Amino acid sequence: MTGGMGTAETTITLNGAKVTGQAPADTTLVRWLREQAHAYEVKEGCNEGTCGTCTVLVDGRAATGCTTLAVQVDGATVETSASLADGEELSPLQAKIWENGAAQCGFCTQGMLMSAVELLRSGVEVTPAVVREHLHGNLCRCTGYQAIVDAVVDAAAEGATR
C-alpha cells in the first residue's frame, strides 16, 4: 500500500505477460486495463455491469471489468480479446465471426468473444439455444445476434476453444 486514500500495487498476468501498476482502491478493472496496461481492446459501454462490452476472463471465468475492481484481481490471470489471434491469423472462433459477418461495429465484439470463449472451453454441448443463453449478458445493437450465434455454433462444431 502506498497510503493516502488506498492505492495498492497490483500485478496481473495479462494475456500471458506480467503487468504491474498502482491501482487506487476504487479503480475498476476496465479502466485500469485501458489506462495502465493500454489494453484498449477492452471497451467500456455502461460502467454498471449491464452491457458486457468490458467482459474479460479472470482466471478463466467471464467477468465484467466495470464491476470488478483492479485491486480485486491482484495476482490473477486476465485474458482479453487481444489474446485470441495468433499474430495476423484470427483464432478459429474469430475466423467464423469474420466469415459470417458477425462483427459489424465491432464494439460489443470484444466482450462477446470472451463470453463465447468461456462457453467453448466449458465442454458444454453447444446449441443455438445454449449460445443465446450464455451470451445474454453481452448486448449487441448491430447484428441481431443471429450471425454471432451461428458463428459460435460453427466454431464449437469444429472443436474450437478460442
Next chain:
Amino acid sequence: MTETLSSRTASTTRVVNQAVPRRDSHEKLRGRTRYAGDVDIAGQLHARLVRSPVPSARIVARDASAALQVPGVVAVLFGEDVPNNEIPTNTAGIKGRPLPPSWVLAVERVRYHGEPVALIVAESPRALAAAEALVEVEYDVLPVVSDPERALEPGSPEVHEGGNLLSQWRIDRGDVDRAFAEAPIVVEGSYEAQVVDHAYLELETGIGWLDDEGVINIKASTQEIEHYRRIAHIVGLPDSKVRVQAPYLGGGFGGKEDMTVEPYIALAVQRTGRPVKMVWSRQESLTARAKRHPVRMRYRTAAAADGTLLAHDIEIVSDAGAYPLLSGFVLLYITLNAAGPYRCDNVRVHSRAAYTNNTPGSAFRGFGGMQPVLAYEAQIDRVADAAGRDRVEVRKANAFVVGDRIPAGQRIETAVWLPQCIDAVLEAIGPRPEPSSPEHRVGLGLACNVQPYGRVAWMNDSASAWVGCERDGGVVVRCGVPDVGGGQVSSLAQIAAEVLHVPMDSVTVHFGDSARTPLAGRTTATRQLYMSGNAVLSAAEELRGQLLEGVAQVTGQPVSELTLTEGGVLTPGGVVPLAEVVAMCLASGVAINAMRTYFAPTGEPVTELVDSERIVPDFTFGAHAAYVEVDTRTGQVRPLRYVAAHDVGRAINPLSVRGQIQGAVVQGIGYALTERIVYDEGVNLTGAFYQYAIPTAADCPEIEVAILESGEGVGPFHARGIGEPPIGPCAATLASAVEDAVGARPATLPMLAETVLACVDQGGRA
C-alpha cells in the same frame, strides 16, 4: 449526375454482389481498431459537462469559484465564455416564424433535464468528478409541459416564446371528404409509440488537440464530420481552422448525427491549448442525448367493398422535446410516409410537432418513416377484414406500381417488389409452431413498409470521392464517409476493386476526415452507399479511362483495343501490369487519379403543404413475417421465428445487407416489446442501462433474411439503401402476430404486459 450506363448494366461482377468478409472486421476482431475513445495523448486534459437536474427553470445564479479550488481543475466555462453560444437551427419549421436556437451552454433558462450548463476542464477524471458537485447553479423552477398535445393547447407553459408548435406539415390530395361520404368501408384507429434511445454501445466520445497550423483537430465518434463548420462558428474561428475525423464508430443509428462532444472539446482545446478528451457516461447519454420522437396517430381509412383503398384522413402529433434539432425533417418523413406503400388518391395528413420539456427528439434509424408503419399496417388489416378479404391479397392489390404517385406527389420510378417480398417471407416463415402450454397462444404476423433513401431533395445533396493508383499498382480511395459500423468503407473498396479489376486487398480507403478526404456528407438517411458509392464508382470509371489512355499514348494502340482486366491492361500484345500502366500514364501526361462528385436529384423546397414531383431520390420496400407466442396469463410476448425480405436493388455485399437487416429487426423488436424512456413531468427516469431493456441474444428469435434484387435502385450497380428500411415493419409485424394469437391488436408501444393482457381479454381466446 455522373454515373454511366455501361457499369450500371454490367451483368457479371467479381467483387461487387459477392458475400466478402468486411475489411474492417478483421482488425476489429483482433481488438486493434482504435475507436475515438481509444486515443490518448500525453498531457491531455479531461472535460465534463454540468447538466441541469430539472426540466424547466430560470437560471438565477452560477458560481464556479469553489470548483476552481479543486486541485487539478483548469477551467470552468459558462455560456458567456463561448464565443458564439447560439447554435443555429437547421431544420424545417413553420412559415414566417424563425426557429429558436439551441445553446452550447444554457445561460438564462434550461428547458430539459440534462441540458448542459457548464463545462469543466481538469487534469484528471477524478478532479472532474470532485469539481462537478461544486459548480453552483441556482435554478428558479418554472412550469413544465411534458405532453405534446397539452403543449399545443392555449395557455400551456411556453417552452420557447411564441407558442409550442415547432413544425407542421399537410398533405391534401384528391377529395377526401367525398371519398369518405361515398365509401362502403370506413375504419378508424388510434396508435401511439414511445420515446426510445439509440443505445449504441460506444458512448459519445472524442479527443481534440491543436496542430501546428493552428487548427483545432477533433477525433470523435460522429456520423457527421461536416459539423466542423458549426464547431468553427461556435469557437469563432474560420471554417478551415477546425478539422473533424471520424474513426470507425461503435454504432450511431442517428444518435451521432447531431453534435455531441465536439463543441465542448473544441472550446476546451481553444481555452487551454492542450489536448482534451471527453467521454459521456451511459447515464448522461440516456438522460440527455436526443431520442426518437414519440407520436400519437389517429387514422380514418375509407375503402371500396373489395378492399381497394379510397382515402386516408390522418392526424399525427409528435413530441419534439425542448429544442428543434431535426424534428421538422423527421415530421416531414412521418408525413410523407403516413399512408405506407399503398396507392391512395385521396389523402389528408395533418402532422404537428410540439415543443415540450422532454429530451429533444432527433434522428433515429427510420427517421419518421418508422412510426407510421404501426398505424398504416393495422389500418390495411382492418380494411381487409371489413371487406372480408385476405389480408395478403388486399396488400398486393393496393401496393404501389411504377408510375404511381405517393400522396406527397412524387412518382415511383423504380420497381415495387412488395408482392415479391410478401411471398418471400410467407414462404420462408414455415409451419406454425405448437404453443408451449395450454395457456400459450401462437400467432403469425405480417407487415410491409416503404422507406426513402437519400436526403430530402432540396438539401441539394452531394458526395465526392477521389480514386487513384500508387506506382506499385495499388489503388487508393479517399472519401469522407464516417463508417458507423454498417460496412460503409468496405463497400467503397468493393466498388473500386470491381471497376479497376484489382483484388479487394489492394484497395486502401482513407475515410472520415474533414480536412484530408473529399467531403461526402453524413452517414445518415440511408445515403452513404447510394451517394458515396456512386461517387467512387464514377471516379473509378474515370480513372479506368485514364489508365487506358496512358497505355494508348505509349503503345500507339487505340483505346478501343484496350481493356482493363485482372492484373492490368489487356492489349493485343498481352497484359501490361498495373504498375507499368501507371508509369505509362505518368510518362504521357495522363493523371493517375480522379475525383468526382455525385449529385442527388434536386427539387424545390416545400413549406407546410407537401406536394412535389421530387422529395426524395428513391424508395426501398420490404415485408416481414413472424411467429410469436403470447402467455395469456402474464401478457408476455415471445418472438419465435422472424423472416424479413427487402428489395435492395442489388446487394453490393450480401453479408452486410443481411447484417443490416438482422440488426434492424432486433432493434425493432426492442421498440415493439420492451424499450422505452420514461418521464415524470419532464424528469427522465431512465438514467441507467439496466432500466432500458434492449433485447439480448436470449430474447431474440432466429432471424432469416431474404435479399431480393430487382436491379432497379439508383445507387451504384442499381443498389438501393438498406440501412434504415428494415427497422420499419417490426412493431407492426409483432402487433399483427399478437392479434393473430389472441384476437385483439396492441396499438400502443411498447407492448407491455398490461397492453397485451387487455388484448387477451378483448380477444376472448384465453
